[in-house]
Amino acid sequence: GAVVSQHPSWVICKSGTSVKIECRSLDFQATTMFWYRQFPKQSLMLMATSNEGSKATYEQGVEKDKFLINHASLTLSTLTVTSAHPEDSSFYICSARVPVTGWDQPQHFGDGTRLSIL
């Protein structure tokens, strides 16, 4: 149980285009999802917390207009990298928590999306 699916797994696009990444909870409803960014051989950096039906909460230093997050349903959150540039190339990972549980419950992670901007 508690499966999170992320799509696409890999995307290459030209500089200036916008890219949308989807994160779905397949067998549970997730009121809260998280978006992380990971640089090669580094740890995960939390970008934002996505809350169903409300605005996302962004971490300090993350550009809200650059990384648009939409959490329109209990099973889907999307991250759109707008006007992407080579410096946005990275590995993006989403996670979700099973709701109505304590903070001691783990997050369940998607398999990540490798984004390469040419």
Add this chain to the structure above:
Amino acid sequence: GNSVTQMEGPVTLSEEAFLTINCTYTATGYPSLFWYVQYPGEGLQLLLKATKADDKGSNKGFEATYRKETTSFHLEKGSVQVSDSAVYFCALSDNQGGKLIFGQGTELSVKP
């Protein structure tokens, strides 16, 4: 603020060797502690967790004990396999919205 510190990698071991990956944390209150594993090109998988002092989390031969007195959560395995080669992340949940704070990760390479 809350933070997690892991021993630096990469760690290279021979098959069947004993593994220890050190993890210490700084936190207010009583965080929950986790170990996640990341295989190449994949997301993170929960390996084990502990939610209060003296709890021992265990899974697939790995174990870690929540030591409040030393603020540590070291990962151990008695006999590693080649298939254990991956990056291991120690993390804590800060009990504020369920955010996870990760250590920097430790790469483990097990040679046959």
